[in-house]
Amino acid sequence: MTLTRRSMLKAGVAAAALPLLGSKAFAQSEPLKVGFVLIGTVNDNGWNFGHSEGAKYMKAELGDLVAEPTIVENVPEGPDCERVLRELAQSGHKLIFATSFGYGDYVIKVAQQFPDVKFEHATGYQRSDNVATYNARFYEGRAVCGTVAGHMSKTGKAGYIGSFPIPEVVMGINAFVLAARKINPEFTITPVYISTWNDPAKEADAARAMIDQGIDIVAQHTDGPAALQVVEERGAVGGFGQGADMSAFAPNAQLTSIIDHWGPTYVESAQAVIDGTWASADRWPGLKEGEVQIGPYGPTVPEDVAAAAEAVKNGQIDGSLHIFTGPINDHTGVERVAAGVTLTDAELLSMDWYVEGVIPPA
Amino acid sequence: MTSELIIAIIVTVVGASTPILIAALGELVVEKSGVLNLGVEGMMLVGAITAFVVLFTTGNHYLAILCAAGAGVATxxxxxxxxxxxxxxxxATGLALTIFGTGFSALAGQGYSARPVTLMGPLFPADLAAHPIWRVLFGYSALVYFSFAMVIGVWWFLKKTRAGLILRAVGENDLSAHSIGYSVVGVRYAAVAFGGAMAGIAGACFPLLLTPQWAERMTAGRGWIAVALVVFASWRPFRLLAGAYLFGLVMTMExxxxxxGGPLSVIPAELWAAMPYLATVVVLVLISLRRDASSNAPACLGRPFLPTN
Structure with a gap:
């Protein structure tokens, strides 16, 4: 037999490299090459889908000014990410979006080696001359969802499936319960962290664990519709689409959804790089700018509840409402924000405490 | 803890354990024939996407399981x-198979991600299946009962049948089996195909039993747990059953x-999360203390059969 172990290994390495090659566009140097690094797959109907839609939007808006965007999927938050970032920079990409929190350290490291390449890190907090950060004010959307939950929940108990207790997730939980407790002061929320962004079976089991223990609203911060499907199957009060409208998976259970619309941000950044006006900054648009959108309300949501939710949405758009305005107590009942004071963006982005109503993880 | 909650937990544990159990039973037979196939995760993903596509197209759950098994065999x-x-x-080939299965399933699944399907309903009539108490025994889909039947079936095959004896002989000493006229490669092909069918069915459990959708990499590492469980169970089907349910239990209890948010937190969630690893350490220690258990590994495991050497 001529197939040796060595040739097998070579074939294996080649096979492993294939997915990378497939997604790269080796275009000429004229149009701006923009790279996107994703933690999961563009087919997740959630977070990553939102970013790929944003990339498409950018290409459609800017036409020949940009090359077909390079999207690298399934990049773990670890050393592998550094390799992918470096390869993108070396292959002529002048603008690279790293779209998961855990990429932060690697973005900073690679950016130092490629000073002429602009990097933008979603949901991050570390910046340098050629590293900007950007995010969306998802907490504004979560305040709308929390309002619906406060009205609709029969048990007054919600669960929240999160990946990791990072500020982005903690902030969402807090905004949700703050809004819900304006309706029902006894409302509680139990976060369940599952230590992964993409394990649908585990998300579904987490939803089962919640519903079996009297929780009737399941919100999630993970990327797919698995939890919503369980809510639908079990006939609990409801849940919320995350990142995209998920009503196809839960026509009755989806009360409403938070839709990510990254497109305008990507157009703005790419245009700035083309014009040579790009500068490191931290951008954080929300409902007002249309980067965060609220999907249609589900069939079980009464009109007055939808109207109350719309009022919360519009209040945040016109600036009359900021969900993180005091008085706010933490989960032990100690006042953390005085009446009339609003948390600053910096305080929100480093949020590491739960508000009253959150039953903290053991 | 109320009895209702205990029953609800048991139902969830059964769901979480079933795909691991089915995949591990297949791998156990493969390893008993002396072959180590690390491609379980990849074969499961191929089974999962096949089951999803067939279910989405035809709406027939049994056909989906059958096709998933077939796809597993082909892989x-x-x-x-x-x-x-x-x-x-x-x-190396097993690892390559996992990479292949992951990539192939992602490719085949393009365009199927925003499509919901229906879960496989319980096997027994609703009177039993939805009964608050009896659902703990009768509330499951056919895949769950299949997994139990296969535990007994694999045990019976390996211990009580002539064909099982030949398969074990091939795994323990391929040259001897060859010298008395058995086709080592033929037996191993059959075992590998059986393992593929079981991995395919285990993959089908994901869209049919757990979460009625297709998501890339939706098996999320459970194929590797299945491979580890075979060692954990020292190649014994009933220990495999116990091991799969132990893993299912700790994954669910976490x-x-x-x-x-309180009542069940007597044992902190972190401890539940650490439990599979603690259990593995304890079992490995026990195995090394009892020498007979470690000697249960098939002697030819992972060695290619080269009679001309």
């Missing part, structure tokens, strides 16, 4: 051809403890 035969006919390294 495993790639491994079989490389390692048995061409004597390629089994470890979530129930976290979601309880």
């Amino acid at each position: 495993s035969l790639i491994f079989g051809f490389l390692t048995l006919s061409l004597s390629a390294n089994q470890t 979530l129930y403890a976290k979601a309880s």
Whole structure:
């Protein structure tokens, strides 16, 4: 037999490299090459889908000014990410979006080696001359969802499936319960962290664990519709689409959804790089700018509840409402924000405490 | 804890354990024949996407399971051809099979991600299946009962049948089996194909039993747990059953403890999360203390069969 172990290994390495090659566009140097690094797959109907839609939007808006965007999927938050970032920079990409929190350290490291390449890190907090950060004010959307939950929940108990207790997730939980407790002061929320962004079976089991223990609203911060499907199957009060409208998976259970619309941000950044006006900054648009959108309300949501939710949405758009305005107590009942004071963006982005109503993880 | 909650937990544990159990039973037979196939995760993903596409197209759950098994067999035969006919390294080929299965399922699943399907309903009539107490025994889909039947079936096959004896002989001493006229490669092909069918069905459990959708990499590492369980169970079907349910229990209890926000938190969620690893350490220590258990590993495991050498 001529197939040796060595040739097998070579074939294996080649096979492993294939997915990378497939997604790269080796275009000429004229149009701006923009790279996107994703933690999961563009087919997740959630977070990553939102970013790929944003990339498409950018290409459609800017036409020949940009090359077909390079999207690298399934990049773990670890050393592998550094390799992918470096390869993108070396292959002529002048603008690279790293779209998961855990990429932060690697973005900073690679950016130092490629000073002429602009990097933008979603949901991050570390910046340098050629590293900007950007995010969306998802907490504004979560305040709308929390309002619906406060009205609709029969048990007054919600669960929240999160990946990791990072500020982005903690902030969402807090905004949700703050809004819900304006309706029902006894409302509680139990976060369940599952230590992964993409394990649908585990998300579904987490939803089962919640519903079996009297929780009737399941919100999630993970990327797919698995939890919503369980809510639908079990006939609990409801849940919320995350990142995209998920009503196809839960026509009755989806009360409403938070839709990510990254497109305008990507157009703005790419245009700035083309014009040579790009500068490191931290951008954080929300409902007002249309980067965060609220999907249609589900069939079980009464009109007055939808109207109350719309009022919360519009209040945040016109600036009359900021969900993180005091008085706010933490989960032990100690006042953390005085009446009339609003948390600053910096305080929100480093949020590491739960508000009253959150039953903290053991 | 109320009895209702206990029953609800048991139902969830059964769901979480079933795919691991089915995949591990297949791998156990493969390893008993002396072949180490690390491609379980890849074959499961191929089974999962096949089951999803068939279910989405035809709406028939049993046909979906059947096709998933067939797809698992087809994928495993790639491994079989490389390692048995061409004597390629089994470890490397198995890893390559997982990479292949992951990529292939993602490719085949393009366009199927925003499509919901329906879960497989319970096997027994609703009077029993939805009964608050009896659902703990009768509330499951056919896949769950299949997994229990296969535990007994695999045990019976390996211990009580002539064919099982031959398969074990091939795994323990391939040259001897060859010298008395058994087709080592033929037996191993059959075992690998069986393992592929079981991995395919285990993959089908994901869209049919757990979460009625297709998501890339939706098996999320459970194929590797299945491979580890075979060692954990020292190649014994009933220990495999216990091991799969132990893993299912700790995976589930972690979530129930976290979601309880108090009452169930006597044991912290972190401890539940650490439990599979603690259990593995304890079992490995016990195995090394009892010498007979470690000697249960098939002697020819992972070695290519090269009679001309």
